[in-house]
Amino acid sequence: MIPELLQSQKSYFKTEETKNVAFRKKSLKQLKAELVNQESKIIEALAKDFNKPAFETVLTETSVVLSELDHMIKNLEKWSKPKWVLPSLINFPSTDILYSEPYGQTLIIAPWNYPYQLAMAPLIAAIAAGNTAILKPSELTPHTSALLKQIISHVFKPEHVTVVEGGVDVSTTLLKQRWDYIFFTGSVNVGKIVAKAAAKNLTPVTLELGGKNPCIIDQTANINLTAKRIVWGKFLNAGQTCIAPDYILIHDSIKASFYKAIKIEIENAYSKNPENSKDFCRIVNTKNFKRLTKMLENENCIVGGDINEKSLYISPTVIDEPNLDSEVMKDEIFGPILPVISFKDKTKIETIITSYNKPLSLYIFTTQTNAAKKLIEKFSFGGGCINDTVVHFANHRLPFGGVGNSGIGAYHGKLSFDTFSHKKPVVNKGNWLDLPLRYAPYNGKLNKIKSLLKWL
Template identity: 75%
Template sequence: MIPELLRAQKNYFDTGDTKVVAFRKTALKRLKAELINRENDIIAALDKDFKKPAFESVLTETQVVLSELDLTIKNMMRWAKPKRVLPALLNFPSTDRLYSEPYGAVLIIAPWNYPYQLAMAPLIAAVAAGNTVILKPSELTTHTAALLNAIISTVFKPEHVCVVQGGVDVSTTLLAQKWDYIFFTGSVKVGKIVAKAAAEHLTPVTLELGGKNPCIIDASANIPLTAKRIVWGKFINAGQTCIAPDYVLIQASKKEAFYKAMQIEIEKAYTDTPKASHDFARIINQNNFERLSKMLANEHCIIGGATDAETYYIAPTLIDEPKLDSEVMKDEIFGPILPIISYEGISDLENIINRYAKPLALYVFSTNQTAAKKLITQFSFGGGCINDTVIHFVNHRLPFGGVGNSGIGAYHGQLSFDTFSHKKAVVKKANWLDLPVRYAPYTGKLKTVRTLLKWM
């Protein structure tokens, strides 16, 4: 089925209307109307999949997608228009342009943690750029995947855009095909599998991965406000966010005040019984619940620590001073568990942060602008914030992506359109003048060429 579907999409790309920008725009307008009509269904599906609060579903899923759609529909004609660039002097007289050309057949593999937004946002960009798309949603969020299938099949012909559902076997079959572009969001482990499969056909990829995101709090930080913003950024979606703070590095003199402030903010957000709060999501499945529960073993939970295997509930939890080789500090946590480690000086920060691969995000809380800027420039990471968490994701003018192990490539806004477009360079040379200096024989022309090259 999958090879036949891919062949149909490749044929549609070659013979259909996807290269016509007006056709793409009309398709995205149909998609927008359907998404607005189905918003309540999307919220309900996310609730069924892992008790995602309606507020978070609107804030981080449905409205993000609609904003991306509005931006794309408004600007895609301009983005797709050939861009004139300054020609090289050696080519005088000429006109030079960059053309945005769709790659062709695109595979998008979406994750389970934001199963609607992280499926639809790249899909919108791929369609806007003129590609055909096969979307593989996560098999862990079955209700959202089924709804995505219903929405896409209503708006698009299957040879243009379609959803393929299934588990690892389906993903393996998809990755065995020859694609023109692959966009993957998920773990580093699976990202390596995707990259290896893409390398077989030299297929270009975007890999949106993750990592252990440090959150640094220095002695000058506003502790009550810091705690408030960390509670929101860490525990939204029950910590199942690739850019959530993964661990806190706090100046030792501020640790006790920070714990008190965190207790206050957690109770403000989720009451003193978070399990009963309708504003706190659940862990996605049993495997992830058990993985996270093992991280709590033999650790000092200064706040939280409660679990419920029946409902996959893990309380917002702070672990005090875990060992650096402990289970909770080995890999990305991806849950509502936050290790707190105190430090004295900059060398402590370097020793801990540099133990891990380059993270997707890094956060600094400080009222000392010089110190904050120094930390932001000292460490390599995908993106981040000073005196907040997560919010860099919402600015479509900022690229979103990782570096090193945390990802390859970036997207958002116009960069999403560019991600799914090959930039084709074309020089149109005039015929009314033909400078002889570039042609053989070259005797006596070396000095002239050197002079010209200095001005290129």
């Protein structure tokens, strides 16, 4: 089935209908109309999958997708036009032009943590750039996956865009095919599998992965506001966010004050019993629940630590001074557990952060501009914030992506369009002048070409 589906998309792409900008724009407008009509069902699907609050769904899923759609529709004609580029003097006389052309057949593999937004955002870009696309949603969020299939089948012909549902076996079959571009969002381990499969056919990829995102709090930080913003960024989506703060590095002199403040902010957000809060998500499945609860074993929970396997509930939890070789500090947490490690000497910050692979995000809370600047320049990471968390994701003018182990490539806004477009340079050389210097025989020309090249 999958090879035949891909072949039908290849045949359709050859008709060049997807290269027509008016057709692309019309497709995006039809998609937007359908998504607006289905918003209540999208909210319902995410609530069924892991108890996601409607507010969080609108804030982090549906509004992001509609904003991306509007941005693409508004700018598509401008972005698609060939761009004149300043020509090189060595090619005089010439006109240099950069064309944006679609790659062709694209595969998008979406994760479960933001199963709607992280499926639709890259898909919108693939369509806008003129590609065909097969979208593989996560099987761990079946209600959202089924709804995505319904939405896409209502708007697009399968030879243009289609959704393929299923588990690991389906993903494996998809990765065995030859694609022109693959866009994957998910774990580092699966990202390596995707990269290996793509490498067999030299297929370009975007890998949006994760990592242990540090959050540094120095002694000058506004403690109450810091705690409030960390609680929001960490426990949003029950911590199942690739850019959530993974662990805190805090100056020893303010740790006690921070603990008081964060306990208050957790209660303000989710009440004294977060299990009864309508604003707190659940863990996506039993496997992840057990992985997370293992991290709580033998740890000193300053806040939280409550679990309920039946409802897949883990309370917002703060752990005091875990060992660096403990379970909670080994890998990305991806759940509502926040380890806190204190420091007196800033060399400890560097020792800990550099002991892990380059993270997707880094956060700094301080009122010292120079201190923040030094830390930003010292460490390599995908993106981040000073005196806030997560919100760098919201600006479509900023690229979003990892570095090293946390990802390859970036997207958002125009960069999303560029990600799914090959930039094809063309030099249109004039015929009215043809300097003989470049042509063989080269005898006696070496010093002349050296002198000329110095001025270019």
